[in-house]
Amino acid sequence: MAIQVIKEKCVGCKLCLKACPFDAIDMEGKLAVINEKCTACNQCIAVCKFDAIVKTAEEVTEKIDLAAYKDVWVYAEQRDGKLMGVALELIGEGRRLAREISDSTKVYAVLVGDGIGHLAQECFEFGADGAILIEDGLLKNYTTDGHTKALYDVIKAKKPDVVLFGATHIGRDLAPRVAARLSTGLTADCTRLDIRLSSYIDYAKKNTTLDVTGLDPNSDDRGLKQTRPAFGGNLMATIICPRTRPQMATVRPGVMSKRERVPGATGETVVVKPQIADSDIRTKIIDIVKSVKEIVSLTDADIICSGGRGLGDPSGFDLIREFAKKVGGVVGSSRAAVDAGWIDHSHQVGQTGTTVKPKIYFACGISGAIQHLAGMQTSEIIVAINTDASAPIFEVADYGIVGDLYKVIPQIINEWDNAEALFEASVKKGIA
Numbered sequence: 001m002a003i004q005v006i007k008e009k010c011v012g013c014k015l016c017l018k019a020c021p022f023d024a025i026d027m028e029g030k031l032a033v034i035n036e037k038c039t040a041c042n043q044c045i046a047v048c049k050f051d052a053i054v055k056t057a058e059e060v061t062e063k064i065d066l067a068a069y070k071d072v073w074v075y076a077e078q079r080d081g082k083l084m085g086v087a088l089e090l091i092g093e094g095r096r097l098a099r100e101i102s103d104s105t106k107v108y109a110v111l112v113g114d115g116i117g118h119l120a121q122e123c124f125e126f127g128a129d130g131a132i133l134i135e136d137g138l139l140k141n142y143t144t145d146g147h148t149k150a151l152y153d154v155i156k157a158k159k160p161d162v163v164l165f166g167a168t169h170i171g172r173d174l175a176p177r178v179a180a181r182l183s184t185g186l187t188a189d190c191t192r193l194d195i196r197l198s199s200y201i202d203y204a205k206k207n208t209t210l211d212v213t214g215l216d217p218n219s220d221d222r223g224l225k226q227t228r229p230a231f232g233g234n235l236m237a238t239i240i241c242p243r244t245r246p247q248m249a250t251v252r253p254g255v256m257s258k259r260e261r262v263p264g265a266t267g268e269t270v271v272v273k274p275q276i277a278d279s280d281i282r283t284k285i286i287d288i289v290k291s292v293k294e295i296v297s298l299t300d301a302d303i304i305c306s307g308g309r310g311l312g313d314p315s316g317f318d319l320i321r322e323f324a325k326k327v328g329g330v331v332g333s334s335r336a337a338v339d340a341g342w343i344d345h346s347h348q349v350g351q352t353g354t355t356v357k358p359k360i361y362f363a364c365g366i367s368g369a370i371q372h373l374a375g376m377q378t379s380e381i382i383v384a385i386n387t388d389a390s391a392p393i394f395e396v397a398d399y400g401i402v403g404d405l406y407k408v409i410p411q412i413i414n415e416w417d418n419a420e421a422l423f424e425a426s427v428k429k430g431i432a
């Protein structure tokens with residue numbers, strides 16, 4: 001979608017200029033001209049009294065040379081000079097995609113900030129062939145305007161084929177802005193990415209909501225197939241971007257796996273000096289105040305004990321907390337428990353919460369709605385405790401316990417104590 005001014009109708013009244021919140025309209029004589037800052041927000045269309053501004057689906061009148069675009073880029077999000085876990089996950093995934101596109105396709109980590117050059121080495125060790133380093137004092141703290149301009153300029157100049165972002169607060173803010181400025185597509189919250197049709201078809205055949213009719217597994221199509229839940233998570237949709245470049249997607253933290261780290265791996269660093277001025281950034285950061293609320297690191301946890309509506313009331317989480325403490329895990333929850341006000345949203349697992357992949361996931365009093373499964377079904381081992389033997393959670397569980405969680409969990413805690421005592425005794429005897 002793009003905004004276009006119909007020359008014949010524009011009278012040069014400048015109403016659109018005043019209405020535009022993004023400074024995206026210039027006057028060329030008596031004609032309003034949309035510039036690259038446009039986000040297609042429609043404000044100008046609403047105020048134009050002459051029907052001279054329209055939104056067009058076919059803004060790409062010049063045919064894009066798809067072959068001119070090469071390589072896979074990952075926005076390597078960092079905060080305070082530390083890479084976000086999702087950046088490393090995406091570097092691994094980006095490398096896999098790059099190699100599927102062609103042997104010569106590379107994956108680059110794009111680092112934007114100030115004084116962050118040292119992060120390139122970590123990116124190489126997690127699979128990046130190269131790093132694009134964009135540093136400037138004005139980019140030290142994230143601002144939508146600053147990082148959008150820096151990324152837009154470098155993408156426009158270097159033409160990557162694919163650009164991936166983590167679906168973090170920053171990634172969700174930045175990726176759509178960059179995509180709109182580039183007039184390309186963006187698929188948010190992808191749970192799977194494919195290049196080769198053959199591997200996509202294998203995957204899609206296992207999913208009843210994806211139709212593979214007419215797809216040729218031998219096709220040499222190397223476009224990005226971006227799969228994500230749609231319609232409230234009730235079906236999966238695969239989205240392609242056939243006419244514009246780059247192909248852009250966000251992926252939530254925890255969905256993809258990091259590659260094994262290769263200490264000492266090397267790569268090429270491309271330094272880009274951004275053309276950025278103070279006046280490009282409308283937001284001024286005066287102070288950064290970090291929230292002091294409990295930080296739940298569900299994404300990195302090896303063991304998660306989650307409670308749902310089956311707990312009956314908020315005090316049920318006392319048992320879940322005790323359980324988590326005993327087994328060295330962290331507390332998760334279903335959305336029903338969050339919506340009931342029993343626990344903070346930061347604990348929520350699922351489509352609109354956090355996506356997790358622990359070694360063990362305990363689902364206690366959780367029915368297994370598709371939106372919950374979307375966030376935890378790739379856990380290595382799933383243990384479900386539910387009074388209803390026909391609850392859908394048992395379809396994904398590796399171990400299912402049909403019973404009242406208030407009886408089952410204390411028994412597990414008890415057995416855990418016994419196992420610990422046995423272990424300690426055997427250590428003393430020199431057996432363990």
Ligand SMILES: Cc1cc2nc3c(=O)[nH]c(=O)nc-3n(C[C@H](O)[C@H](O)[C@H](O)COP(=O)(O)OP(=O)(O)OC[C@H]3O[C@@H](n4cnc5c(N)ncnc54)[C@H](O)[C@@H]3O)c2cc1C
Pocket residue numbers: 232233307308309310311333334335336337348349350351352353354364365366367368369370371372375385386387388391403404405406
């Ligand atoms: C757009 C959208 C996004 C959503 N996103 C999410 C999301 O991110 N995460 C999420 O979790 N949900 C999400 N949901 C909500 C989801 O559809 C379900 O409503 C929710 O997951 C149900 O939570 P629950 O399993 O705790 O509750 P219920 O479905 O009510 O299940 C409670 C379970 O507890 C069992 N039970 C009852 N008593 C006991 C007991 N004493 N011992 C053991 N078992 C017992 C019952 O048999 C039942 O199976 C979303 C919904 C929509 C529409």
